[in-house]
Amino acid sequence: MNIFRLIFQNLCHGTVSYALPHEHQCTSNQYRGLIVNDPTLCVGCGQCAYVCPSAAIEVKRSGDTYSWTYDAAKCAFCGRCIERCKPHSLTMESQLPPLYSRPDELKVVQNMERKKPVRPPVAPAAKPAEAPVAVKAEVAATPTAQGVQPAAPAEASPRKEELA
Secondary structure: OOHHHHHHHHHHHOOOOOOOOOOOOOOOOOOOOOEEEOOOOOOOOOHHHHHOOOOOEEEEEEOOEEEEEEOOOOOOOOOHHHHHOOOOOEEEOOOOOOOOOOHHHHOEEEEEEOOOOOOOOOOOOOOOOOOOHHHHHHHHOOOOOOOOOOOOOOOOOOOHHHHO
């Protein structure tokens, strides 16, 4: 086939793809989009950064503050960070990310105060109840308490003569 014929056919057919910027709506309800962190729920534990295989999430601590950074250009959109987040502060958007020309345009940095974990109050341990006085009197009446040793129990093992 001649290259000029191929070019002419392509010019006659018109555009085949969408012109940018194109507003495309996802049809799948399981689409994995950009990660969004809710700073009111985030405690700064860093588990999301620990499980991220592409190192798209970084948590840097300094004293009582921490910095949560998400770089969408590095993200593999696997969802491990969302599964691991105990306070459920991470979510995934269900729409396509906006168009960008530089990788750092979608980078998100949030500086937050670290929250102390709230633990339920611990009830004081109950003191063990003392034994009634009658039980103490019974213990004092046993032969060992009076200095008398009880008789040795009968031997349960067979003797050498019985085995032969």
